[in-house]
Amino acid sequence: MATPFVVPQFSTKDYSSFFTAGALCCTVTHGGMTPIDVIKTRIQIDPALKGHSLLSGGRLIVANEGPAALLTGFGPTAVGYLVQGGAKFAGYEYWKKQFVQIAGSQEAAVGHRTAIYLGASSVAEFFADILLTPLEATRIRLVSERGYASGLTTGFMRLAREEGVAGLYAGFLPILCKQIPYAIGQFTVNEFCHELVFRNMSDEKRASLSGGTKFTISLGSGVIAGFAAAILSQPADTLLSQINKGHGPSGSMAYRLVTLGRQAGVRGLFAGLGPRMVMTAGLVSGQFLLYGVVKDMLGAPPGLEIHKETSVKL
Template identity: 80%
Template sequence: MSNLKVSSTGVPQFTARDYSSFFFAGAICCTLTHGAMTPIDVVKTRIQIDPALKRSSLLKGGRYIIAQEGPTALLTGFGPTAVGYLVQGGAKFAGYEFWKKQFVNVAGGQEDAVKYRTAIYLGAASVAEFFADILLTPLEATRIRLVSQRGYATGLVTGFTRLAREGGIREMYAGFLPILCKQIPYAIGQFTVNEFCHELAFRSMSEETRRSLSPTAKFGISLGSGITAGCAAAVLSQPADTLLSQINKGHGPTGSMVYRLTTLAKEAGFRGLFAGTGPRMVMTSGLVAGQFLIYGWLKEAMGAPPGLEIHKE
């Protein structure tokens, strides 16, 4: 176990080794879950950008793609998905732990931070996601090109190389603003709702009861919190997710990114922006619940300390 030191204000003093454990656990949990969800993500992306699949259900869209292009089409973009979320997941989870601790220090310590916990969750999730998205954006652009343009490239390396060669940094980061608009609300829903679900579950328990929880009870709390957080993350980030797919497909007018996003949003309308929300909620609830479960297991296996907790008793 990690020999965790605590400051006079009750804030854990995480070491470089602790943060490396957070990074590794976050990287593995995001790679495994996002990689496993590739077929659903392929169908979801195609529903957003392919007129032939507009308003299709997840099942109907999947059947159509298999009939037209074969089963392997559902694994399109697996490479950039796995690598992209390896680096993004590590940076996001470790970053969230880091920034939450910094904001707790700013608030004056663990006890004083409780009344500001909502702002701390929002701030830590947002800042961590911002830096993680710098790593994710080029690989996400590659993935969407592979999914939306059949024959664009044979895989991760050839797709990334072609995108870099033909578009350069400008094209690789064309989706940075919309991906921030998507991923920051996603992270806010993921971490903030998960924190409050755990707080709600633990609030009525004594410290002794909490320490003696069975593995099944702990699993149930983590699973339920993760599923709820995943649904919130999907709804909050859905409009920007739709716009991101459109931008990487090359849709919309020329001009500044803000102008393009505004124009595409007006063209899509409310219903268009939320196209594919059902499939995405299914995908995201599984993603987020799986991520938190795997993240917790890996941290425990590596002897890493638990995250800083500022729940209201």
């Protein structure tokens, strides 16, 4: 018989702590990765940089435009991922708890843990992307069109003035196609990496782990999750850059995405994957490490664990 269980009821303060921790970890990591993201985006959309590596592409940009060019789009990146990161991490904690409650028992939650991870990360990311999309559109426009605007505020206002809501959300569908697989890779793979490590470890041994061991586990899990997130989301990331640059035919967004995808081919869709894997591994591992640190500083409770051997950790 299925064993009933009690799921902790996180308070508003708990969720505000989750939001704050997620916001800080994402804005710090994404902001710090701005130079790599600039190079990656330019490799995707600039014919002069096509085929370049991260190092050679960066050197070419600096030689032609100066070092400051590598910080283009820092403002919208930092602000965009501040709100997106908070909504994503807090949302994941919220929806994972909701789906565990729907499961109704420890056995059911453990048995359907993959579906819970997928559902929680997808729903959380959907709502987070509503906040992110206009700022991501501004960032890509600043990176792809030199002289478009002087920064976040002027770029956002120009895009809103010239193209309206349609322009700000032109990339909403492709960003969903990019960010939802990204979140799935980030959270689901990280959960299973931790499960693999802790599967045969007693609660006593786990509680006695040193800080260095915990750091190594979190770092390794985050790097692997980052690789998965990069691979899963790369095709849509390329299409998002193309859409915000204004490439492709007119018509519905779905038609434009299909057409651009056919034109790019498999090789084109995965252009810049190497630099992005490096960037994403650093992003995801850094985010989980910082998220845990900030949560501890704020006194936030741990999230639910639905590992196979340990059932639901309450």
